[in-house]
Amino acid sequence: MVHSMPKDEYCSARLRAHTHSIHRCLISLLIFLVGCHFDTNKNVLRVWDWWSPVEGESTKEYFRGVEVTFEQQNPNIDLRFQHIPFGPQYIQKIMASIAAKRPPDCLHASIIWANDLYERGVLMDLRPFIEKTPEMADSVWLPAALRYGRDGEYVYGIPIEHDASCILYNIDLFEEAGIPTAPDAFSNWEDFRRAAIRLTKRDKDGNVIQAGFIVSGFDIYAYLPWMYSDGGKFYSDDFRKSAFNDVPLLEAMHFLQDLQHRDQVSFPITAERQDFQLFLQGKAAMIIGGTWSANVIRDQSPQMRFGMMSFPQGPHGSGRGGMTWTNLFCIPKSAANPEQAWKFITYYCGLENAVWKLRTLNRNSPLAALYETQDWKNRVKENPFLDEIPKITESGGLFPVVRFTEMESILQPLCQGVMLNNLTPEDALSEAQKKVDAILTRYYAELERAYK
DSSP states (O other): OOOOOOHHHHHHHHHHHHHHHHHHHHHHHHHHHHHHHHHTOSEEEEEEESOOGGGOHHHHHHHHHHHHHHHHHOTTEEEEEEEOOSSHHHHHHHHHHHHTTOOOSEEEEOHHHHHHHHHTTOBOOOHHHHHTOGGGSGGGBOGGGGGSSEETTEEOOEEEEEEEEEEEEEHHHHHHHTOOOSTTOOOBHHHHHHHHHHHOEEOTTSOEEEBSSOOOOSSGGGTHHHHHHTTOOSBOTTSSSBOOSSHHHHHHHHHHHHHHHTSOOSOOOOTTOOHHHHHHTTSBSEEEEETTHHHHHHHHOTTOOEEEEOBOBOTTOSSOBOEEEEEEEEOBTTOSOHHHHHHHHHHHTSHHHHHHHHHHHOOOOSBGGGGGSHHHHHHHHHOGGGGGHHHHHHHOEEOOOTTHHHHHHHHHHHHHHHHTTSSOHHHHHHHHHHHHHHHHHHHHHHHHHHTO
């Protein structure tokens, strides 16, 4: 038998039920929020990096592994990457965050910026941390990595990438032309020139259809590795003046100018020329690349057989050369969590992550111990070009770091004038020397006033 309920009583019951339902939802929400509070009651560690997962699947896998592994090892830390595009906006954001007193806890710093950030007094001295952390001691790094991030005993950056300019070459095209494929087959510039001529193919009208070597000389980066292989220097020993207006860089500029215009081993210079793509397509036997190029080649042209070599000895050099740089991880002085930031740097720049980076990205490391691991030896068997990377990085000269961003705007049009054959190397370097020395004089005068 069904009993009816008066309307007002029915409404009251519905209201009570509805209220109880709301209470249950609120309690559930409160439990959820409390749970979230306890779950996120960790130290949030903010890391800025220009490397980004959007660069490809392998990079995505790399960052996923970094976050999972570090947070497993440090359950009280919530690691949060912020990926900022490489370029002027990166350093602008850094300085703005410091001015706002909310900098990242640690940051990936290009050597182009790290010296300037240090000189501005915003980077912490990491030496006290190093002294308590044997795995980050000076002795663990390859010698060339210690050129950067240091001013005497003051350490403002820990090495992370250890990169160098190199010559990339197509092994199939070398074999087809009967040219030795060993990375040290060219002992000097003339050996290189003769090979580039042999590797160049032309159509019936004399137009280059396969470049022996794609000459790139529109910026100073293209000339400096050759200058170093010829025994040159960019700065004076005290970094207060330039030293590049000398025989080695003059010879390097003439050498590349002649390869382009006299020997014509390269495609014509145009704004549309895509050097790396021409190399991937098998239309260029040699180009200037970097020790980081392997992963890109493997992703875009997995069947390509290629090698890497340092730059052969120049007329006034004493051995092979190139240009090497080591990017850094730094902690701002006003960082909120320096101890946790150091934990991250110790992991991120350490051997465990170096092996992970090798597995996922085929990247090397400034850590000497990596090259003794079985992982490295196995990778070398699969990718013989990797065996050359430590030799290339250790033979390279200094990447200009003092006020280089400002200098670049001066040097680039002068380099373009040389490569277009509109300017002699002598005139270009004479003009560059005056302007670069003026920048350095002003820069050091400003520093001296700031520290008085």
